[in-house]
Amino acid sequence: MNMLYELNERLKLYRINYPMTQKELADKSGISVRSISRFENGEDISLSAFLKILHALELGDRIDTLVPDLNKRPSAYLETEKKRQRASRKKKNEKKPFVWGDEK
Numbered sequence: 001m002n003m004l005y006e007l008n009e010r011l012k013l014y015r016i017n018y019p020m021t022q023k024e025l026a027d028k029s030g031i032s033v034r035s036i037s038r039f040e041n042g043e044d045i046s047l048s049a050f051l052k053i054l055h056a057l058e059l060g061d062r063i064d065t066l067v068p069d070l071n072k073r074p075s076a077y078l079e080t081e082k083k084r085q086r087a088s089r090k091k092k093n094e095k096k097p098f099v100w101g102d103e104k
Helices: 002-017 022-029 033-040 047-056 060-066 074-080
Strands: none
Touching: 002 033, 022 033, 022 047, 033 047, 047 060
16 A cells, blocks of 8 residues: 555645645545544545545646546547548549430
């Protein structure tokens, strides 16, 4: 769980440099000071609490860097776009097939 520890540390440092106390973060996010303290000390919290903390620190719009939206990648537009076909030219010397006068 090295990633969890690193994430906890980064958010703790971000909060401190914001600058914001745990109490202020708790008031802004609606999460208890105890939960914020537990999170910053490496314990698990719920996903909804984590997202509230990100939103309170004004990091909610950066979730795309963590989990990119694959519908917005440039190649997604290519997959849904119709393939273009080249126009074919008629040959100049192409003869029309013979048709009897009563055939149409």
